[in-house]
Amino acid sequence: xxxxxxxxxxxxxxxxxxxxxxxxxxxxxxxxxxxxxxxxxxxxxxxxxxxxxxxxxxxxxxxxxxxxxxxxxxxxxxxxxxxxxxxxxxxxxxxxxxxxxxxxxxxxxxxxxxxxxxxxxxxxxxxxxxxxxxxxxxxxxxxxxxxxxxxxxxxxxxxxxxxxxxxxxxxxxxxxxxxxxxxxxxxxxxxxxxxxxxxxxxxxxxxxxxxxxxxxxxxx
Amino acid sequence: xxxxxxxxxxxxxxxxxxxxxxxxxxxxxxxxxxxxxxxxxxxxxxxxxxxxxxxxxxxxxxxxxxxxxxxxxxxxxxxxxxxxxxxxxxxxxxxxxxxxxxxxxxxxxxxxxxxxxxxxxxxxxxxxxxxxxxxxxxxxxxxxxxxxxxxxxxxxxxxxxxxxxxxxxxxxxxxxxxxxxxxxxxxxxxxxxxxxxxxxxxxxxxxxxxxxxxxxxxxxxxxxxxxxxxxxxxxxxxxxxxxxxxxxxxxxxxxxxxxxxxxxxxxxxxxxxxxxxxxxxxxxxxxxxxxxxxxxxxxxxxxxxxxxxxxxxxxxxxxxxxxxxxxxxxxxxxxxxxxxxxxxxxxxxxxxxxxxxxxxxxxxxxxxxxxxxxxxxxxxxxxxxxxxxxxxxxxxxxxxxxxxxxxxxxxxxxxxxxxxxxxxxxxxxxxxxxxxxxxxxxxxxxxxxxxxxxxxxxxxxxxxxxxxxxxxxxxxxxxxxxx
Numbered sequence: 100x101x102x103x104x105x106x107x108x109x110x111x112x113x114x115x116x117x118x119x120x121x122x123x124x125x126x127x128x129x130x131x132x133x134x135x136x137x138x139x140x141x142x143x144x145x146x147x148x149x150x151x152x153x154x155x156x157x158x159x160x161x162x163x164x165x166x167x168x169x170x171x172x173x174x175x176x177x178x179x180x181x182x183x184x185x186x187x188x189x190x191x192x193x194x195x196x197x198x199x200x201x202x203x204x205x206x207x208x209x210x211x212x213x214x215x216x217x218x219x220x221x222x223x224x225x226x227x228x229x230x231x232x233x234x235x236x237x238x239x240x241x242x243x244x245x246x247x248x249x250x251x252x253x254x255x256x257x258x259x260x261x262x263x264x265x266x267x268x269x270x271x272x273x274x275x276x277x278x279x280x281x282x283x284x285x286x287x288x289x290x291x292x293x294x295x296x297x298x299x300x301x302x303x304x305x306x307x308x309x310x311x312x313x314x315x316x317x318x319x
Numbered sequence: 320x321x322x323x324x325x326x327x328x329x330x331x332x333x334x335x336x337x338x339x340x341x342x343x344x345x346x347x348x349x350x351x352x353x354x355x356x357x358x359x360x361x362x363x364x365x366x367x368x369x370x371x372x373x374x375x376x377x378x379x380x381x382x383x384x385x386x387x388x389x390x391x392x393x394x395x396x397x398x399x400x401x402x403x404x405x406x407x408x409x410x411x412x413x414x415x416x417x418x419x420x421x422x423x424x425x426x427x428x429x430x431x432x433x434x435x436x437x438x439x440x441x442x443x444x445x446x447x448x449x450x451x452x453x454x455x456x457x458x459x460x461x462x463x464x465x466x467x468x469x470x471x472x473x474x475x476x477x478x479x480x481x482x483x484x485x486x487x488x489x490x491x492x493x494x495x496x497x498x499x500x501x502x503x504x505x506x507x508x509x510x511x512x513x514x515x516x517x518x519x520x521x522x523x524x525x526x527x528x529x530x531x532x533x534x535x536x537x538x539x540x541x542x543x544x545x546x547x548x549x550x551x552x553x554x555x556x557x558x559x560x561x562x563x564x565x566x567x568x569x570x571x572x573x574x575x576x577x578x579x580x581x582x583x584x585x586x587x588x589x590x591x592x593x594x595x596x597x598x599x600x601x602x603x604x605x606x607x608x609x610x611x612x613x614x615x616x617x618x619x620x621x622x623x624x625x626x627x628x629x630x631x632x633x634x635x636x637x638x639x640x641x642x643x644x645x646x647x648x649x650x651x652x653x654x655x656x657x658x659x660x661x662x663x664x665x666x667x668x669x670x671x672x673x674x675x676x677x678x679x680x681x682x683x684x685x686x687x688x689x690x691x692x693x694x695x696x697x698x699x700x701x702x703x704x705x706x707x708x709x710x711x712x713x714x715x716x717x718x719x720x721x722x723x724x725x726x727x728x729x730x731x732x733x734x735x736x737x738x739x740x741x742x743x744x745x746x747x748x749x750x751x752x753x754x755x756x757x758x759x760x761x762x763x764x765x766x767x768x769x770x771x772x773x774x775x776x777x778x779x780x781x782x783x784x785x786x787x788x789x790x791x792x793x794x795x796x797x798x799x800x801x802x
Contacts, residue, residue: 217526221498229498236491240484252480259487266494272506273497274446 104152105224111145112231112265116207119238122258123203124196128181128250132174135254139169142261149268152224158268165264169257181250199245206237228269235262327372328380328441330365331390334358335434343427348412348419351426352405358430359394359401362437366394376514381443384797389440389577392655396569396662397433399771403666404429404562406768410673411560416466425465425560432458432566436574444511445493448578452489452542455571456482463559474554481551485541489578492534496585499527513581520588528585528592535582536598542575545636546606549629556625557678561669564621568628569662573654576632580639580801587802599640600730606633607737614744619678620671623748624664627704630741631657637734638719639801641726647798649718656711656779657704663775664700667693670767674760680748685757694753696772701749703779705742711782 118138125131143166150158210233218226239259243252267273338358345351369390374383382390408425411417417425432455439451460482464475493511500510503522509515520528541548556564583595610630617623635657638650670693671686672678686694703710706717716738723731 213530217524217530218498219526220502220524221527225498229495233491236487243480243484249476256480256483256487259484263487263490263494266491270494270498271501272510273494274508274511 104148105227108145108148108152108224108269109227109231111141111148112228112269115141115145115261115265116231116234116238119235119242119258119262120200120203122254123199123238123242123245128248129178131251131254132177132181135177135257136170136174138258138261139165139173142265143170145265146268149228153271155272161264161268165261169261173257177250177253199241203238203241206241207234210234210237222271225269225271229266232262232266232269235259235265238262325375325377325380327365327368328375328377328382331362331394331437331441332380332434334362334365335430335437339427339430339434342423342430345426346419346423348408348422348426351423352401352408355426355429356398356401356405359398359433362433363394363398366391377443379443379447380438380441381513382441383800384793385580385800386440386577388651388655388794388797389573390437392658393436393440393570393573394433396658397436397566399774400562400565400569400662400666401429402768403565403669403771404560407560407562407669407673410670414673417560421465425462428458428462429562429566432462432571436570439574440577443513444508445496445513445516446511448581449486449490449493452539452575452578453486455574456486456542459555459559459563459567459571462563463555465560465563466558468558470554471558474551474558478551478555481541481548485538485548487538488534488541489538492531492536492538492582495527495531495534496582499523499531516585517588520585521590523589523592525589525591525593528589532582532586532593532595533598536579536595536602539575539578539582540602540636543572543579543636544606544629544632545602546609546629546633549606549610552629553622553625556628557619557621561621561665561672564625565662565665565669568625568665569658572628572632573658576635576639576654579636583639584800584802596640596642599636601640603633603635603637603640604730604733604737606630607637608633608733608740611737611741611744614741615747617748618680620668620680620683620752621665621678623680623745624661624668624704627741627745628657628661630737631661631704633737634716634719634734637730638722641723641730642802643722643726644795644798645722646719646726647801648794649715649722651794651797652782653712653715653719656715656782659775659779660700660703660710660712663772663779664697664704666772666775667697667700671697675758676760680752682758683752685753685755687753689757689760692769693767696769696776698749698753699776700772701745703776705745706738709780709783711779714783 115138118134118141121134122131122138125134143162146158146162146165150156150162211230214230214233215226218229236259239255239262242255242258246252246255335358338354342351342354345354369382369387375381408417408422412419412422435451435454435458439448439455442448442451460475460479463478464471496516497510500516500519500523502524503519504510504515537548544552556567583599586592586595606629610626610633613626614623614630617626631653635650635654638646638653671683674690674693675683677683686697703712706713720731720735723734
């Protein structure tokens with residue numbers, strides 16, 4: 100039983116890494132949002148499983164927040180936003196999918212190499228989780244770096260936060276304060292970004308950060 | 320005694336929080352500027368009473384010798400900035416750059432920022448500290464975007480993205496610290512409380528702490544503005560309202576630095592963990608030298624001083640990285656001097672940009688002739704920040720250099736080199752702006768409040784000439800704590 104619960108936890112965490120890879124190469128905004136919803140859903144399952152095996156009922160709350168806000172509310176509102184901005188059919192240019200994927204694989208390997216020896220003495224369950232969580236965080240960062248579109252950057256950031264929640268859930272008995280605050284800060288962050296998006300839309304008629312880059316730097 | 324102190328530390332958080340709520344509903348901008356000022360003043364007074372009560376522990380908040388220094392500095396600059404802010408915002412309203420709705424929002428966010436910074440400094444728990452730093456980031460993001468121009472929005476967006484990534488990395492580090500502590504301290508709240516962490520740090524898994532520190536250093540280091548994670552800082556300083564530039568440079572960078580220092584102390588308490596010094600020295604030197612060269616290419620006055628902030632945060636991080644009682648003392652001293660001087664400079668720059676109607680250095684000439692009070696204020700501030708005697712920054716920089724010579728002479732070479740490069744760059748710009756034939760001013764007289772500017776400069780001068788022995792003893796004590 101012990102072994103099985105560990106396997107399932109690993110399976111879910113691994114699945115989350117896999118979905119992070121799917122986010123990397125998806126070039127349609129609509130598709131990206133759908134995959135993010137899937138990401139959040141897998142996170143929900145993973146956190147709920149942690150709650151079950153750790154007998155930590157407060158983690159169910161975290162799982163619930165992930166399900167409701169991240170898998171439902173956020174994807175739906177993002178979809179409305181991109182429709183309103185008329186960018187829902189946009190195909191984004193991502194330079195070199197192959198290279199990006201290779202870097203992604205490298206980052207995943209790196210996080211395993213870094214985390215597994217460092218956590219050798221920790222609980223095996225937390226150990227695997229934290230290694231996968233680091234991989235998800237790094238993949239989220241990679242996605243933010245490779246994308247120019249504001250919406251994809253937001254999704255990259257949120258997938259990164261999902262990795263953090265996986266890590267927090269895996270750390271046995273980490274106080275509730277932090278998890279809730281993480282979830283809420285994501286919500287706050289989302290609202291703020293939403294506000295920003297509308298203003299950016301007002302001013303530039305685009306949410307492509309490439310256009311923002313043109314006004315960068317010193318004024319001439 | 321204990322309940323007494325908790326009252327004060329609670330007040331430090333709740334006064335600004337209450338003020339933020341009141342200000343959110345206050346439509347008259349004159350009234351709200353007064354409330355802002357009063358709230359900042361009361362918070363500062365509460366901070367001063369900490370001097371009498373001394374260290375204590377609470378469940379969520381705690382006060383020790385280290386954070387008293389930060390709290391007093393932070394509430395003082397917060398208070399003087401609110402005086403400057405009142406006259407600055409008044410002018411922005413008169414010229415129609417900001418509407419009263421903007422200003423209502425601005426004042427509420429100002430107090431929210433003060434609240435979150437005090438919370439971050441007082442937090443007894445690494446999770447709570449993280450939350451407070453995150454709130455501080457979010458509130459400054461909103462203020463940086465206040466002018467709604469494309470530049471301001473881009474600056475806010477960049478700050479938001481880089482700040483969030485930094486915050487995310489810091490959270491990962493925080494989780495790792497908890498995981499490292501958990502086998503020793505058990506599950507639950509204890510594993511995140513500073514006092515219990517510090518007590519048992521020697522038994523934690525050192526490899527876990529090592530990895531955690533790298534994340535914490537990069538995460539909170541982004542907020543300190545260390546190169547190469549500094550990209551948000553010049554934009555945020557240049558495009559936001561000037562009082563926010565003053566608060567960012569003078570306070571928020573220090574708050575992030577305080578977090579780094581706490582974790583540095585944690586690692587120092589574990590003999591098997593890496594020494595955090597070299598990482599801080601590297602980032603510090605990189606920031607110093609990079610910013611020193613970047614100073615030559617600036618043509619925007621606020622951007623110029625933003626790069627100077629990167630330079631000085633680099634020096635401070637370097638000093639704490641070198642470590643030892645003397646270098647830590649120098650680092651603390653330099654941090655205090657930089658906060659006071661840099662915010663004074665921004666007070667001057669804010670009004671200068673208003674009278675000249677531009678932030679472009681090339682269009683600002685002959686300030687000492689056209690606006691003697693502001694012009695000479697800027698000259699004094701710049702003379703202080705480049706580290707000329709007899710002002711306080713000279714003394715603290717001298718201490719940094721001499722303590723480096725004493726411990727690691729080779730490192731003093733790049734340090735002095737960076738200082739000299741920055742010195743030349745800033746003076747070069749200053750001469751053009753302050754002297755020569757005056758350019759046309761947009762407005763002959765701005766109702767400038769010069770009190771905060773000259774008060775800060777007087778303090779910096781005083782610190783350069785004479786440090787009260789009590790203060791020296793206190794800073795030495797804190798320096799020893801830092802290890």
